[in-house]
Amino acid sequence: MSLLPETTVAVLWVGLTAYVLFGGADFGGGVWDLLAGGTERGRGQRTLVEHSIGPVWEANHVWLIFVVVMMWTGIPAVFAAIASTLYIPLTLVALGIIARGAAFAFRKASTELWQQRLFGATFAFSSLVTPYFLGAVAGGIASGRVPAGIAEGDLVSSWVNPTSAATGALAVGVAAYLAAVYLTRDAQRQGDHALAETFRRRALITGVIVGALSLAGIFVLRADAPDLYVALTSGRALPLLVVSIVSGVASLLLLWWRAYLAVRLTAALAVTGLLWGWGVGQYPYLLPGVTLEEAAATEAVLGATLVSLAVGAVLLIPSLWWLYATFQRGHHEEFGTEERGSRAG
Amino acid sequence: MDSEVLAAAASPIDLLAARTQMALSLGWHIIIACFGVGMPAITLLAEWRGNRTGEVAYQLLARRWARAMGVLFAVGAVSGTILSFEMGLLWPGLMGTFGQVIGLPFALEGIAFFIEAIFLGLYLYAWDRMPPRLHMLTGIPIVIAGVASAFFVVTANAWMNQPTGFELEQGRVVAVEPWAAMFNPATPPQTVHMILAAFMVAGFGMASVYAFAMLRGRRDRYHRLGFLIPFTVAAAITPVQIGVGDWAAHFVASNQPVKLAAMEGVFATERQVPLHIGGVAIDGIMRYALEIPYGLSLLAHWDPNARILGLEEVPPSQWPPVNITHWAFQIMVAIGLALLVLGVWMLWVWRRRRAIPESRWFLRAAVLAGPAAAVALEAGWTTTEVGRQPWTVYGILRTAEAVNPAPGLVYGFLLVAAVYLVLTVATVYVLRRLARSTPVPTAPQERDVTDYPVV
Secondary structure: OOOHHHHHHHHHHHHHHHHHHHHHHHHHHHHHHHOOOOOOOOHHHHHHHHHHHOOOHHHHHHHHHHHHHHHHHHOHHHHHHHHHHOHHHHHHHHHHHHHHHHHHHHHHHOOOHHHHHHHHHHHHHHHHHHHHHHHHHHHHHHOOOOOOOOOOOOOOOOOOOHHHHHHHHHHHHHHHHHHHHHHHHHHHHOOOHHHHHHHHHHHHHHHHHHHHHHHHHHHHHHHHOHHHHHHHHHOOOHHHHHHHHHHHHHHHHHHHOOOHHHHHHHHHHHHHHHHHHHHHHHOOEEEOOEEHHHHOOOHHHHHHHHHHHHHHHHHHHHHHHHHHHHHHOOOOOOOOHHHHOOOOO | OOHHHHHOOOOHHHHHHHHHHHHHHHHHHHHHHHHHHHHHHHHHHHHHHHHHHOOHHHHHHHHHHHHHHHHHHHHHHHHHHHHHHHHHHHOHHHHHHHOOOOHHHHHHHHHHHHHHHHHHHHHHHOHHHOOHHHHHHHHHHHHHHHHHHHHHHHHHHHHHHOOOOEEEEOOEEEEEOHHHHHOOOOHHHHHHHHHHHHHHHHHHHHHHHHHHHHHOOOOOHHHHHHHHHHHHHHHHHHHHHHHHHHHHHHHHHHHOHHHHHHHHOOOOOEEOOOEEEOOEEEOOEEEOOEEEOOHHHHHHHOOOOOEEOOHHHOOHHHOOOHHHHHHHHHHHHHHHHHHHHHHHHHHHHHHHHOOOOOOHHHHHHHHHHHHHHHHHHHHHHHHHHHOOOOEEEOOOEEHHHHOOOOOOHHHHHHHHHHHHHHHHHHHHHHHHHHHHOOOOOOOOOHHHHHOOOOO
16 A cells, blocks of 8 residues: 555645644734734834744745645545635635735835734734634534535534634634744844743743643534544544643743743644644544545655655755744844945945 | 535526636736746846946845835735635635646645745845845746746646646546646647746836836936836847747647637638637627738638638537637737837837937837736736636536535625725735835835844
8 A cells, every 4th residue: 555645645734734833823923913002012012023924924824825735636625625615714714814914015015104003903903813714624624514525514514613613713822822932032032031021921821821722622522523532532643632732831831931942842842733633633534434545636646746845845945944044043143244235324 | 504505506696706706816916926927037137237337226226126026926925825725715626626637736836936935035134134146146046936936837727728647537537647737738838928928017017117207207327227127128028929929829729729719700610711800709700800811821820721610610508708708819919019019119219329219109108018018918818718618627627517516606706806906906005105115225124124133
């Protein structure tokens, strides 16, 4: 038996994880922008958010396109079933993505306060709404509400249900939590300790909330998606859930001790554990009664795609490293001031 | 919800809504994407001249354009994402069956787009952190990846016109040769035609901004260069594009005769077919058209006696909308030829006087050339997309079978249309502000760099 389908969905899941860890945090940045308070009081926070997201959000956003494309390439019938049944929340996600990305770029390009406020509010509000609907979509799939076939599921209850409500709230919480954790370190690096403290407090609070939401989510699954519940609490996926819980608790301790760099890793691990727990818990079923083997594309397609991605990764990984390294490092370290050419006076 | 209702095909209004929504979001994205493909190269050209000559005008232009690029790329990234969603939301019948056949080019496009996004981040935000030469080097992957993205995406569309590289058994794809599907027969003419079009739209579009300023009397070196660089690029490509367009039309003539018949308004299969210019198809007859004897036979097959297949070869249920296809094609060709004339005018005056023509009519035409190039682009896409109807996958899958049968698509369309209206107004407004705001910032996104010490 070939492992090409498994490899493909594993790669897809890596893409999804990267999107949640990087793109999710960009959404979370927007949530904190929303909660930053009035124009004057929130300026420091908003500037930090804008600066942290600015150079990287488009690259982070590509992970979502990657996930979508991998779905229709690797498991086309499952993609069609999900997209057609869940077309209402997915349309709302699409609109949220448009509003967020465009408003962010527009705010950067505008100079007057009322424009910055208008675009900023659009950016922040869509940052809150979009992850909710993405999470609700995940909940609909995880609770088996998307049957095989085109538009065979209920158009409303497939995403308005207990699991979707839990996963939607969890997605917003995770986004805000990751952003707070990352921003704490960003604020610390630029020497703004007051701002670092603000985000540390927020990371601690949202960390506790996300932990509670995850726990509540487990109980919702018990009632609403018993198969996944069993896999997560006593089956194959249990180790991943344990990793998630341990990392989550460790993150709170590290935040308490102000180990801002280390907490980035544990926070990411806590989220990764949840995502992979879901994936492993559901395997080999993608939709009710549809196994990966039945849904997978032909081997020729999977092979060609995986090889192309491997070649692409050789180009991408050093480029991504350069991007993050450039903006996580101060610009005085790279060149002497005289070499930096024109600076604004 | 009642599953029998869901199992039924989409209502005609929902099908129309889905098609209009796709046309709107694709037609919108494609203009932005053209700037994404064409603008980095033109900007790099200005930056390179600026670094070589040390002339401030070049450097300012490069920075001004980079700022606009930042906005356009963001808008292009999100409007492109919507399209990938809509492939599934609106056309699950296409993607569920054939998603894997056209998956490879999209995966490759994903990589190219990733590289574009990474290096655009570096190019825009690290401008003053890098020595000039290294900074220009970060621009080169943007150019290559932009062109590559356009290539990969258009191969998928070419496949819809010339579906190859797969075997169907009872509606299920059982074997795929992904590389054969990607390099289908329509790929060479369609991809080249599109990539050149992108440079024309970007070049004429950028030049028209400066032509407008020159009409207002701002004829200093900054504005003259701002006109000359993009205009020269676009005008130099125009004659090549007309040749490539001829190649693409020949391809359609031999491989998609029904589309050609609709483009030219030919109903009966005949030899010595005239070329119809203008005209309206009414009840299966082309009326009020200017006819050029033997024209179509000559153009399509280089032979005045060549036989042209008419629409009568297939039942009317397989005809594309003739008037839309015919007029879209004519508009594209007419604008292409007009742009050629404009370029020749410029070349003529430049060779004699080394200057941009002083005639206000030239500048007026140049202002118009930007929007006109975009109209030609849209008309070209209308020709290829509407001309393929009623098929989504030519000869294999009908559009009515590809659409999502779920009810209510029309409301989704209305919502999306409203959002795009707001997006259009906001994009134009912000770009106009960027074009007007003076003085030109010394580095794009400089607020990030200057107002914010990263260390």
